Amino acid sequence: MAINKGITRRNFLLNVAGSACGATLLGAGLSVYSRQVISMPALMIRPPGALVEEEFLGACVRCGQCVRDCPYDILHLAGLGEAVPLGSPYFVAREQPCRMCTDIPCVKACPTGALDHSLENIDDARMGLAVLVDEENCLAFRGMRCEVCFHICPLLDEAITIDLLPKTRLGKLPRFVPVVHSDACTGCGMCEGACVLQESAIKVFPRYLALGKETGQHRYDDQGEKLVNEGEADDTPFSSNPLETIKSGRRSL
Amino acid sequence: MARQAEVGAAALHSKGWLKSHQWLLLRRMCQLSILGLFLLGPIAGIWLIKGNLAASMILDTVPLSDPYLMLQVFLTGHTPELAGLLGATIVLTFYLLVSGRVFCSWVCPVNIVTDIASDLQHRLGIKARSHYSRQARYWLLGMTLILAFTTGSLLWELVNPVSIVFRGLVFGLGLGWGVIAAIFLFELLLSHRGWCGHLCPVGAFYGLIGRVSLLRVIAAKREQCNDCMDCFDVCPEPQVIRPALKGEEDQRSPVIKSGMCTNCGRCIDICSKDVFRFGVGIDKKTPH
Numbered sequence: 001m002a003i004n005k006g007i008t009r010r011n012f013l014l015n016v017a018g019s020a021c022g023a024t025l026l027g028a029g030l031s032v033y034s035r036q037v038i039s040m041p042a043l044m045i046r047p048p049g050a051l052v053e054e055e056f057l058g059a060c061v062r063c064g065q066c067v068r069d070c071p072y073d074i075l076h077l078a079g080l081g082e083a084v085p086l087g088s089p090y091f092v093a094r095e096q097p098c099r100m101c102t103d104i105p106c107v108k109a110c111p112t113g114a115l116d117h118s119l120e121n122i123d124d125a126r127m128g129l130a131v132l133v134d135e136e137n138c139l140a141f142r143g144m145r146c147e148v149c150f151h152i153c154p155l156l157d158e159a160i161t162i163d164l165l166p167k168t169r170l171g172k173l174p175r176f177v178p179v180v181h182s183d184a185c186t187g188c189g190m191c192e193g194a195c196v197l198q199e200s201a202i203k204v205f206p207r208y209l210a211l212g213k214e215t216g217q218h219r220y221d222d223q224g225e226k227l228v229n230e231g232e233a234d235d236t237p238f239s240s241n242p243l244e245t246i247k248s249g250r251r252s253l
Numbered sequence: 254m255a256r257q258a259e260v261g262a263a264a265l266h267s268k269g270w271l272k273s274h275q276w277l278l279l280r281r282m283c284q285l286s287i288l289g290l291f292l293l294g295p296i297a298g299i300w301l302i303k304g305n306l307a308a309s310m311i312l313d314t315v316p317l318s319d320p321y322l323m324l325q326v327f328l329t330g331h332t333p334e335l336a337g338l339l340g341a342t343i344v345l346t347f348y349l350l351v352s353g354r355v356f357c358s359w360v361c362p363v364n365i366v367t368d369i370a371s372d373l374q375h376r377l378g379i380k381a382r383s384h385y386s387r388q389a390r391y392w393l394l395g396m397t398l399i400l401a402f403t404t405g406s407l408l409w410e411l412v413n414p415v416s417i418v419f420r421g422l423v424f425g426l427g428l429g430w431g432v433i434a435a436i437f438l439f440e441l442l443l444s445h446r447g448w449c450g451h452l453c454p455v456g457a458f459y460g461l462i463g464r465v466s467l468l469r470v471i472a473a474k475r476e477q478c479n480d481c482m483d484c485f486d487v488c489p490e491p492q493v494i495r496p497a498l499k500g501e502e503d504q505r506s507p508v509i510k511s512g513m514c515t516n517c518g519r520c521i522d523i524c525s526k527d528v529f530r531f532g533v534g535i536d537k538k539t540p541h
Binding site: 030031110 | 322330
Protein backbone atom coordinates (compact mmCIF):
# COMPACT_ATOMS: atom_id res chain seq x y z
CA MET A 1 0.00 0.00 0.00
CA ALA A 2 1.16 3.49 -0.77
CA ILE A 3 0.46 4.69 2.76
CA ASN A 4 2.86 2.17 4.25
CA LYS A 5 5.67 3.22 1.93
CA GLY A 6 8.95 3.49 3.80
CA ILE A 7 7.94 1.42 6.81
CA THR A 8 10.15 -1.62 6.87
CA ARG A 9 9.53 -4.64 9.03
CA ARG A 10 12.61 -3.72 11.03
CA ASN A 11 11.35 -0.20 11.72
CA PHE A 12 7.93 -1.48 12.57
CA LEU A 13 9.28 -3.99 15.07
CA LEU A 14 11.61 -1.39 16.56
CA ASN A 15 8.68 0.99 16.98
CA VAL A 16 6.57 -1.63 18.69
CA ALA A 17 9.44 -2.72 20.92
CA GLY A 18 10.18 0.89 21.81
CA SER A 19 6.61 1.68 22.74
CA ALA A 20 6.20 -1.53 24.70
CA CYS A 21 9.45 -0.90 26.52
CA GLY A 22 8.54 2.70 27.33
CA ALA A 23 5.11 1.73 28.63
CA THR A 24 6.55 -1.07 30.75
CA LEU A 25 9.25 1.16 32.22
CA LEU A 26 6.71 3.84 33.00
CA GLY A 27 4.37 1.30 34.55
CA ALA A 28 7.14 -0.16 36.68
CA GLY A 29 8.25 3.30 37.76
CA LEU A 30 4.69 4.25 38.59
CA SER A 31 4.10 1.23 40.76
CA VAL A 32 7.32 1.80 42.68
CA TYR A 33 6.53 5.51 43.05
CA SER A 34 3.03 4.64 44.23
CA ARG A 35 4.45 2.57 47.09
CA GLN A 36 5.80 5.80 48.48
CA VAL A 37 2.79 7.98 47.88
CA ILE A 38 -0.08 5.62 48.64
CA SER A 39 0.00 5.97 52.37
CA MET A 40 -2.29 8.03 54.52
CA PRO A 41 -0.73 10.14 57.23
CA ALA A 42 -2.27 9.05 60.53
CA LEU A 43 -4.02 12.36 61.17
CA MET A 44 -5.77 12.57 57.78
CA ILE A 45 -9.14 10.89 58.08
CA ARG A 46 -11.30 9.50 55.27
CA PRO A 47 -14.98 10.47 55.13
CA PRO A 48 -17.55 8.17 56.80
CA GLY A 49 -18.16 4.83 55.13
CA ALA A 50 -14.79 4.78 53.38
CA LEU A 51 -13.67 1.28 52.41
CA VAL A 52 -10.40 0.05 53.88
CA GLU A 53 -7.60 2.10 52.39
CA GLU A 54 -6.36 -0.40 49.78
CA GLU A 55 -9.86 -0.93 48.42
CA PHE A 56 -10.68 2.75 48.72
CA LEU A 57 -7.80 3.68 46.41
CA GLY A 58 -9.16 1.31 43.79
CA ALA A 59 -12.73 2.54 44.08
CA CYS A 60 -12.46 6.31 44.58
CA VAL A 61 -12.36 8.19 41.26
CA ARG A 62 -11.51 11.48 42.97
CA CYS A 63 -14.57 13.31 41.65
CA GLY A 64 -15.02 15.38 44.80
CA GLN A 65 -18.79 15.04 45.01
CA CYS A 66 -18.49 14.09 48.70
CA VAL A 67 -16.55 17.32 49.23
CA ARG A 68 -19.28 19.33 47.53
CA ASP A 69 -22.12 17.71 49.43
CA CYS A 70 -20.58 18.10 52.89
CA PRO A 71 -22.73 20.85 54.48
CA TYR A 72 -19.90 21.86 56.85
CA ASP A 73 -17.18 21.99 54.15
CA ILE A 74 -14.83 19.87 56.20
CA LEU A 75 -13.62 17.65 53.34
CA HIS A 76 -10.68 18.40 51.09
CA LEU A 77 -9.40 16.77 47.89
CA ALA A 78 -5.67 16.19 48.20
CA GLY A 79 -3.75 18.49 45.89
CA LEU A 80 -0.48 17.83 44.13
CA GLY A 81 2.41 17.49 46.55
CA GLU A 82 0.23 16.82 49.60
CA ALA A 83 0.94 13.78 51.74
CA VAL A 84 -2.44 12.24 50.89
CA PRO A 85 -2.87 10.20 47.67
CA LEU A 86 -3.60 12.74 44.93
CA GLY A 87 -7.19 13.85 44.53
CA SER A 88 -8.63 11.68 47.30
CA PRO A 89 -10.92 13.14 49.99
CA TYR A 90 -9.94 13.56 53.64
CA PHE A 91 -10.46 15.76 56.66
CA VAL A 92 -8.31 16.82 59.58
CA ALA A 93 -10.21 16.44 62.85
CA ARG A 94 -8.24 19.08 64.73
CA GLU A 95 -9.21 21.67 62.10
CA GLN A 96 -12.73 20.56 61.20
CA PRO A 97 -14.15 17.38 62.68
CA CYS A 98 -17.00 15.42 61.08
CA ARG A 99 -20.38 16.61 62.38
CA MET A 100 -21.97 13.19 61.76
CA CYS A 101 -24.99 14.33 59.70
CA THR A 102 -27.77 11.79 60.16
CA ASP A 103 -28.53 11.73 56.40
CA ILE A 104 -24.82 11.19 55.53
CA PRO A 105 -24.81 13.32 52.33
CA CYS A 106 -21.14 12.62 51.51
CA VAL A 107 -21.77 8.88 51.28
CA LYS A 108 -24.91 9.36 49.19
CA ALA A 109 -22.93 11.54 46.76
CA CYS A 110 -20.30 8.89 46.06
CA PRO A 111 -20.88 7.42 42.58
CA THR A 112 -18.61 4.43 43.01
CA GLY A 113 -19.27 3.22 46.53
CA ALA A 114 -15.75 4.04 47.69
CA LEU A 115 -17.83 5.48 50.51
CA ASP A 116 -19.92 2.43 51.24
CA HIS A 117 -23.64 3.05 50.65
CA SER A 118 -24.55 0.29 53.08
CA LEU A 119 -23.70 2.74 55.88
CA GLU A 120 -27.17 3.97 56.83
CA ASN A 121 -26.73 4.96 60.46
CA ILE A 122 -23.91 7.43 60.98
CA ASP A 123 -23.32 5.94 64.45
CA ASP A 124 -22.05 2.83 62.65
CA ALA A 125 -19.32 4.82 60.87
CA ARG A 126 -15.77 3.87 61.80
CA MET A 127 -13.64 6.68 60.39
CA GLY A 128 -11.01 6.04 63.01
CA LEU A 129 -10.73 5.65 66.74
CA ALA A 130 -10.09 8.35 69.30
CA VAL A 131 -7.13 7.57 71.52
CA LEU A 132 -6.11 9.50 74.61
CA VAL A 133 -2.51 9.70 73.54
CA ASP A 134 -1.08 11.97 76.20
CA GLU A 135 -1.92 11.23 79.79
CA GLU A 136 0.88 13.50 80.97
CA ASN A 137 -0.73 16.63 79.61
CA CYS A 138 -4.42 15.73 79.62
CA LEU A 139 -5.99 18.05 82.19
CA ALA A 140 -8.21 15.27 83.53
CA PHE A 141 -5.17 13.15 84.33
CA ARG A 142 -3.63 16.14 86.05
CA GLY A 143 -6.57 16.23 88.39
CA MET A 144 -8.77 18.89 86.76
CA ARG A 145 -12.43 18.42 85.84
CA CYS A 146 -11.96 19.33 82.16
CA GLU A 147 -14.07 16.68 80.41
CA VAL A 148 -14.53 18.80 77.29
CA CYS A 149 -14.02 15.75 75.07
CA PHE A 150 -16.62 13.83 77.03
CA HIS A 151 -19.24 16.57 76.73
CA ILE A 152 -18.71 17.31 73.05
CA CYS A 153 -18.84 13.66 71.97
CA PRO A 154 -21.91 13.06 69.77
CA LEU A 155 -22.29 9.64 71.38
CA LEU A 156 -22.36 11.09 74.87
CA ASP A 157 -21.46 8.61 77.58
CA GLU A 158 -21.12 5.82 75.02
CA ALA A 159 -17.99 6.49 72.99
CA ILE A 160 -16.30 8.38 75.82
CA THR A 161 -17.11 7.78 79.47
CA ILE A 162 -15.61 9.38 82.54
CA ASP A 163 -14.01 6.85 84.83
CA LEU A 164 -12.90 7.48 88.38
CA LEU A 165 -9.27 6.86 89.14
CA PRO A 166 -9.21 6.43 92.91
CA LYS A 167 -6.84 8.27 95.13
CA THR A 168 -3.58 6.37 94.96
CA ARG A 169 -1.25 7.95 97.44
CA LEU A 170 -1.12 10.74 99.92
CA GLY A 171 -1.57 14.16 98.40
CA LYS A 172 -3.13 13.01 95.14
CA LEU A 173 -6.85 13.45 94.65
CA PRO A 174 -9.15 11.05 92.86
CA ARG A 175 -9.26 11.87 89.16
CA PHE A 176 -12.09 11.73 86.61
CA VAL A 177 -10.55 10.64 83.31
CA PRO A 178 -12.01 10.14 79.83
CA VAL A 179 -12.01 6.58 78.50
CA VAL A 180 -12.75 5.85 74.81
CA HIS A 181 -14.76 2.78 73.87
CA SER A 182 -13.93 1.31 70.49
CA ASP A 183 -17.33 -0.35 70.09
CA ALA A 184 -19.05 3.04 69.99
CA CYS A 185 -16.48 5.60 68.79
CA THR A 186 -17.07 6.63 65.15
CA GLY A 187 -13.80 8.54 64.80
CA CYS A 188 -15.61 11.79 64.00
CA GLY A 189 -12.90 13.74 65.80
CA MET A 190 -15.13 16.15 67.74
CA CYS A 191 -13.05 15.37 70.86
CA GLU A 192 -9.78 16.05 69.07
CA GLY A 193 -11.17 19.27 67.66
CA ALA A 194 -12.37 20.44 71.05
CA CYS A 195 -9.42 19.53 73.31
CA VAL A 196 -8.43 22.72 75.10
CA LEU A 197 -4.69 22.06 75.00
CA GLN A 198 -2.56 23.67 72.33
CA GLU A 199 -1.82 20.22 70.96
CA SER A 200 -4.73 17.87 71.51
CA ALA A 201 -4.19 15.12 74.08
CA ILE A 202 -6.86 13.00 72.40
CA LYS A 203 -6.41 12.13 68.73
CA VAL A 204 -8.25 10.11 66.13
CA PHE A 205 -6.07 7.42 64.58
CA PRO A 206 -6.87 4.89 61.88
CA ARG A 207 -8.38 1.90 63.65
CA TYR A 208 -5.60 -0.41 62.53
CA LEU A 209 -3.13 1.81 64.37
CA ALA A 210 -5.29 2.40 67.41
CA LEU A 211 -6.38 -1.14 68.16
CA GLY A 212 -4.43 -4.14 69.32
CA LYS A 213 -5.55 -7.54 68.14
CA GLU A 214 -5.63 -10.92 69.81
CA THR A 215 -4.12 -13.88 68.03
CA GLY A 216 -7.50 -15.57 68.39
CA GLN A 217 -5.81 -18.69 69.71
CA HIS A 218 -5.23 -18.00 73.34
CA ARG A 219 -7.28 -16.27 75.94
CA TYR A 220 -7.63 -16.31 79.69
CA ASP A 221 -10.57 -18.26 81.08
CA ASP A 222 -13.48 -16.51 82.69
CA GLN A 223 -11.78 -16.37 86.07
CA GLY A 224 -8.78 -14.80 84.43
CA GLU A 225 -6.49 -17.44 85.85
CA LYS A 226 -5.74 -20.02 83.20
CA LEU A 227 -4.72 -19.69 79.53
CA VAL A 228 -7.26 -21.46 77.31
CA ASN A 229 -6.37 -22.64 73.82
CA GLU A 230 -9.11 -22.08 71.22
CA GLY A 231 -7.17 -22.43 68.00
CA GLU A 232 -5.58 -25.11 65.93
CA ALA A 233 -2.12 -24.37 67.20
CA ASP A 234 -0.19 -26.27 69.84
CA ASP A 235 -0.93 -25.74 73.50
CA THR A 236 1.86 -23.22 73.76
CA PRO A 237 3.55 -21.26 71.00
CA PHE A 238 6.73 -23.13 71.86
CA SER A 239 7.61 -26.66 70.88
CA SER A 240 8.38 -29.15 73.65
CA ASN A 241 11.73 -29.68 71.98
CA PRO A 242 13.92 -26.69 72.88
CA LEU A 243 16.02 -27.23 69.74
CA GLU A 244 12.95 -26.58 67.58
CA THR A 245 12.41 -23.27 69.30
CA ILE A 246 16.00 -22.24 68.79
CA LYS A 247 15.96 -23.32 65.15
CA SER A 248 12.76 -21.54 64.33
CA GLY A 249 14.30 -18.38 65.70
CA ARG A 250 12.39 -15.15 65.32
CA ARG A 251 9.84 -16.66 62.99
CA SER A 252 7.62 -18.10 65.69
CA LEU A 253 7.94 -15.09 67.92
CA MET B 254 9.82 27.27 4.75
CA ALA B 255 7.91 30.11 3.26
CA ARG B 256 4.78 28.03 2.74
CA GLN B 257 4.56 27.16 6.42
CA ALA B 258 4.40 30.78 7.47
CA GLU B 259 1.29 31.20 5.38
CA VAL B 260 -0.81 28.41 6.80
CA GLY B 261 -4.37 29.65 6.79
CA ALA B 262 -3.63 32.73 4.72
CA ALA B 263 -5.66 31.49 1.77
CA ALA B 264 -8.67 30.72 3.95
CA LEU B 265 -8.34 34.04 5.73
CA HIS B 266 -8.32 35.83 2.39
CA SER B 267 -11.24 34.01 0.84
CA LYS B 268 -13.47 33.43 3.88
CA GLY B 269 -12.56 36.15 6.36
CA TRP B 270 -11.26 35.73 9.93
CA LEU B 271 -14.50 34.63 11.56
CA LYS B 272 -15.37 32.02 8.95
CA SER B 273 -11.84 30.61 8.97
CA HIS B 274 -11.84 30.25 12.76
CA GLN B 275 -15.45 29.36 13.48
CA TRP B 276 -14.97 25.78 14.68
CA LEU B 277 -11.92 26.77 16.69
CA LEU B 278 -13.94 29.50 18.41
CA LEU B 279 -16.87 27.17 19.07
CA ARG B 280 -14.50 24.59 20.47
CA ARG B 281 -12.83 27.04 22.85
CA MET B 282 -16.24 28.34 23.92
CA CYS B 283 -17.34 24.76 24.58
CA GLN B 284 -14.22 23.89 26.59
CA LEU B 285 -14.40 27.06 28.64
CA SER B 286 -18.18 26.81 29.19
CA ILE B 287 -17.84 23.28 30.54
CA LEU B 288 -15.14 24.47 32.90
CA GLY B 289 -17.32 27.48 33.73
CA LEU B 290 -20.31 25.30 34.54
CA PHE B 291 -18.22 23.34 37.03
CA LEU B 292 -16.87 26.59 38.51
CA LEU B 293 -20.30 28.22 38.81
CA GLY B 294 -20.93 26.21 41.96
CA PRO B 295 -17.79 26.95 43.97
CA ILE B 296 -17.57 30.58 42.78
CA ALA B 297 -21.17 31.77 42.57
CA GLY B 298 -23.01 29.09 44.54
CA ILE B 299 -25.06 28.03 41.52
CA TRP B 300 -24.82 24.26 41.52
CA LEU B 301 -25.83 23.21 38.01
CA ILE B 302 -23.18 20.51 38.02
CA LYS B 303 -21.13 19.04 40.83
CA GLY B 304 -17.92 17.04 40.69
CA ASN B 305 -15.39 16.97 37.89
CA LEU B 306 -14.69 15.07 34.67
CA ALA B 307 -14.12 11.83 36.60
CA ALA B 308 -17.72 11.82 37.78
CA SER B 309 -20.35 14.48 38.25
CA MET B 310 -24.01 15.10 38.88
CA ILE B 311 -26.17 17.50 36.87
CA LEU B 312 -28.82 19.30 38.95
CA ASP B 313 -28.69 16.50 41.53
CA THR B 314 -30.40 14.15 39.06
CA VAL B 315 -28.34 13.12 36.03
CA PRO B 316 -25.06 11.33 36.79
CA LEU B 317 -22.11 11.47 34.42
CA SER B 318 -18.88 9.56 34.76
CA ASP B 319 -15.79 8.75 32.78
CA PRO B 320 -16.07 5.26 31.24
CA TYR B 321 -12.27 4.93 31.14
CA LEU B 322 -12.08 5.47 34.90
CA MET B 323 -15.02 3.18 35.57
CA LEU B 324 -13.29 0.48 33.53
CA GLN B 325 -10.21 0.89 35.73
CA VAL B 326 -12.39 0.72 38.86
CA PHE B 327 -13.84 -2.57 37.58
CA LEU B 328 -10.35 -3.89 36.97
CA THR B 329 -9.33 -3.14 40.55
CA GLY B 330 -12.06 -5.57 41.55
CA HIS B 331 -14.61 -3.06 42.78
CA THR B 332 -18.11 -2.65 41.36
CA PRO B 333 -19.24 1.00 41.21
CA GLU B 334 -22.64 2.15 42.46
CA LEU B 335 -25.54 2.53 40.04
CA ALA B 336 -24.89 6.27 39.66
CA GLY B 337 -21.36 5.57 38.44
CA LEU B 338 -22.45 2.86 36.01
CA LEU B 339 -25.35 4.92 34.68
CA GLY B 340 -23.10 7.95 34.30
CA ALA B 341 -20.52 5.96 32.35
CA THR B 342 -23.26 4.56 30.09
CA ILE B 343 -24.60 8.05 29.34
CA VAL B 344 -21.14 9.39 28.53
CA LEU B 345 -20.22 6.33 26.49
CA THR B 346 -23.43 6.59 24.44
CA PHE B 347 -22.80 10.27 23.79
CA TYR B 348 -19.29 9.66 22.53
CA LEU B 349 -20.37 6.68 20.45
CA LEU B 350 -22.62 9.11 18.59
CA VAL B 351 -20.31 12.11 18.21
CA SER B 352 -16.95 10.25 18.18
CA GLY B 353 -14.84 9.58 21.26
CA ARG B 354 -12.12 12.10 20.72
CA VAL B 355 -14.64 14.91 20.74
CA PHE B 356 -13.71 14.66 24.41
CA CYS B 357 -10.16 15.65 23.51
CA SER B 358 -10.94 18.62 21.32
CA TRP B 359 -14.19 19.93 22.79
CA VAL B 360 -13.92 19.12 26.51
CA CYS B 361 -10.39 18.39 27.73
CA PRO B 362 -8.64 21.44 29.23
CA VAL B 363 -5.20 20.08 28.38
CA ASN B 364 -6.09 20.45 24.70
CA ILE B 365 -6.15 24.24 25.09
CA VAL B 366 -2.61 24.13 26.48
CA THR B 367 -1.22 21.78 23.84
CA ASP B 368 -2.97 23.61 20.97
CA ILE B 369 -1.50 26.93 22.07
CA ALA B 370 1.96 25.38 22.49
CA SER B 371 1.75 23.70 19.11
CA ASP B 372 0.63 26.91 17.41
CA LEU B 373 3.42 28.88 19.07
CA GLN B 374 5.94 26.21 18.07
CA HIS B 375 4.83 26.66 14.47
CA ARG B 376 4.99 30.47 14.61
CA LEU B 377 8.40 30.49 16.25
CA GLY B 378 9.68 27.95 13.75
CA ILE B 379 10.81 25.56 16.48
CA LYS B 380 11.66 22.22 14.98
CA ALA B 381 10.84 19.46 17.38
CA ARG B 382 9.88 15.92 16.59
CA SER B 383 8.16 13.27 18.61
CA HIS B 384 10.55 10.37 18.62
CA TYR B 385 7.96 7.82 19.44
CA SER B 386 5.18 6.20 17.56
CA ARG B 387 1.57 7.34 17.59
CA GLN B 388 0.82 3.79 18.69
CA ALA B 389 2.67 4.39 21.98
CA ARG B 390 -0.57 5.65 23.55
CA TYR B 391 -2.19 2.23 23.15
CA TRP B 392 0.68 0.69 25.08
CA LEU B 393 0.25 3.31 27.79
CA LEU B 394 -3.49 2.64 27.80
CA GLY B 395 -2.79 -1.05 28.25
CA MET B 396 -0.29 -0.26 30.98
CA THR B 397 -2.82 1.80 32.95
CA LEU B 398 -5.40 -0.98 32.73
CA ILE B 399 -2.91 -3.68 33.73
CA LEU B 400 -1.71 -1.58 36.67
CA ALA B 401 -5.29 -1.15 37.91
CA PHE B 402 -5.77 -4.90 37.69
CA THR B 403 -2.50 -5.97 39.29
CA THR B 404 -2.27 -3.35 42.05
CA GLY B 405 -5.99 -2.96 42.80
CA SER B 406 -5.44 0.78 42.90
CA LEU B 407 -6.09 3.58 40.42
CA LEU B 408 -2.39 4.29 39.95
CA TRP B 409 -2.79 6.25 36.73
CA GLU B 410 -4.85 8.83 38.59
CA LEU B 411 -1.77 9.69 40.65
CA VAL B 412 -0.11 11.17 37.57
CA ASN B 413 -2.82 11.66 34.92
CA PRO B 414 -2.35 15.27 33.77
CA VAL B 415 -5.86 15.40 32.30
CA SER B 416 -7.53 14.83 35.65
CA ILE B 417 -4.90 16.81 37.59
CA VAL B 418 -5.53 19.88 35.46
CA PHE B 419 -9.32 19.75 35.41
CA ARG B 420 -9.70 18.78 39.06
CA GLY B 421 -7.14 21.42 39.93
CA LEU B 422 -9.04 24.14 38.09
CA VAL B 423 -12.30 23.20 39.84
CA PHE B 424 -11.05 22.28 43.32
CA GLY B 425 -7.91 24.38 43.66
CA LEU B 426 -4.80 24.03 41.54
CA GLY B 427 -1.93 24.29 44.01
CA LEU B 428 1.15 22.82 42.37
CA GLY B 429 -1.01 21.82 39.40
CA TRP B 430 0.26 24.94 37.64
CA GLY B 431 3.55 23.09 37.36
CA VAL B 432 1.83 20.30 35.45
CA ILE B 433 0.28 22.81 33.04
CA ALA B 434 3.64 24.51 32.58
CA ALA B 435 5.38 21.16 32.07
CA ILE B 436 2.92 20.09 29.37
CA PHE B 437 3.20 23.46 27.68
CA LEU B 438 7.00 23.38 27.58
CA PHE B 439 7.05 19.74 26.50
CA GLU B 440 4.72 20.52 23.61
CA LEU B 441 6.58 23.71 22.71
CA LEU B 442 10.19 22.59 22.89
CA LEU B 443 10.53 18.84 23.22
CA SER B 444 7.93 17.28 20.98
CA HIS B 445 5.47 17.92 18.23
CA ARG B 446 1.97 17.15 19.51
CA GLY B 447 3.69 14.61 21.72
CA TRP B 448 1.17 14.38 24.53
CA CYS B 449 -2.25 14.53 22.84
CA GLY B 450 -1.12 12.95 19.60
CA HIS B 451 1.24 10.23 20.78
CA LEU B 452 1.12 9.43 24.47
CA CYS B 453 -2.14 10.27 26.23
CA PRO B 454 -3.91 7.01 27.15
CA VAL B 455 -7.15 8.89 27.84
CA GLY B 456 -7.17 9.99 24.20
CA ALA B 457 -6.30 6.46 23.12
CA PHE B 458 -9.31 5.11 25.02
CA TYR B 459 -11.67 7.67 23.53
CA GLY B 460 -10.11 7.04 20.12
CA LEU B 461 -11.12 3.39 20.39
CA ILE B 462 -14.71 4.47 21.14
CA GLY B 463 -14.49 6.75 18.09
CA ARG B 464 -13.95 3.86 15.69
CA VAL B 465 -17.68 3.26 15.38
CA SER B 466 -19.04 6.78 15.78
CA LEU B 467 -21.56 8.52 13.56
CA LEU B 468 -20.39 12.13 13.45
CA ARG B 469 -17.47 12.48 11.06
CA VAL B 470 -15.51 15.01 9.06
CA ILE B 471 -16.10 14.33 5.37
CA ALA B 472 -13.88 15.48 2.53
CA ALA B 473 -17.05 16.01 0.54
CA LYS B 474 -15.60 18.24 -2.17
CA ARG B 475 -12.22 16.60 -2.39
CA GLU B 476 -12.07 17.14 -6.14
CA GLN B 477 -11.67 20.87 -5.35
CA CYS B 478 -8.54 20.27 -3.27
CA ASN B 479 -5.63 22.37 -4.53
CA ASP B 480 -2.97 20.53 -2.51
CA CYS B 481 -2.12 23.56 -0.36
CA MET B 482 -1.48 21.17 2.59
CA ASP B 483 -2.91 23.64 5.11
CA CYS B 484 -5.20 20.98 6.58
CA PHE B 485 -2.24 18.66 7.19
CA ASP B 486 -0.41 21.47 8.94
CA VAL B 487 -3.17 22.31 11.40
CA CYS B 488 -4.48 18.80 11.99
CA PRO B 489 -3.46 17.28 15.32
CA GLU B 490 -3.69 13.81 13.75
CA PRO B 491 -2.71 14.46 10.10
CA GLN B 492 -2.42 10.77 9.27
CA VAL B 493 -6.22 10.48 9.33
CA ILE B 494 -6.80 12.94 6.47
CA ARG B 495 -5.01 11.30 3.58
CA PRO B 496 -7.18 8.20 3.05
CA ALA B 497 -10.29 10.34 2.78
CA LEU B 498 -8.89 13.36 0.95
CA LYS B 499 -6.66 11.51 -1.51
CA GLY B 500 -8.67 8.31 -1.83
CA GLU B 501 -10.58 9.22 -4.97
CA GLU B 502 -8.53 7.15 -7.40
CA ASP B 503 -8.64 4.16 -5.01
CA GLN B 504 -12.42 4.48 -4.79
CA ARG B 505 -12.12 5.12 -1.05
CA SER B 506 -14.80 6.87 0.97
CA PRO B 507 -14.37 10.61 1.55
CA VAL B 508 -15.37 10.06 5.19
CA ILE B 509 -12.54 10.37 7.71
CA LYS B 510 -13.15 7.11 9.45
CA SER B 511 -10.25 6.92 11.87
CA GLY B 512 -11.26 7.00 15.51
CA MET B 513 -8.21 9.15 16.13
CA CYS B 514 -9.78 12.12 14.32
CA THR B 515 -10.76 14.50 17.12
CA ASN B 516 -13.57 16.16 15.14
CA CYS B 517 -12.00 19.48 15.99
CA GLY B 518 -13.05 20.94 12.64
CA ARG B 519 -9.82 22.86 12.15
CA CYS B 520 -9.48 21.41 8.63
CA ILE B 521 -12.92 22.77 7.79
CA ASP B 522 -11.87 26.23 8.99
CA ILE B 523 -8.52 26.29 7.27
CA CYS B 524 -9.58 25.03 3.83
CA SER B 525 -10.07 27.88 1.38
CA LYS B 526 -11.84 25.53 -1.03
CA ASP B 527 -14.37 24.28 1.56
CA VAL B 528 -13.46 20.67 0.88
CA PHE B 529 -14.43 19.44 4.37
CA ARG B 530 -17.66 19.45 6.29
CA PHE B 531 -19.17 17.66 9.27
CA GLY B 532 -21.62 14.94 8.43
CA VAL B 533 -22.99 11.58 9.38
CA GLY B 534 -20.33 9.09 8.47
CA ILE B 535 -22.32 6.55 6.58
CA ASP B 536 -19.90 4.75 4.30
CA LYS B 537 -20.24 6.39 0.91
CA LYS B 538 -17.96 5.38 -1.90
CA THR B 539 -18.41 8.60 -3.88
CA PRO B 540 -19.09 12.12 -2.70
CA HIS B 541 -22.73 13.29 -2.94
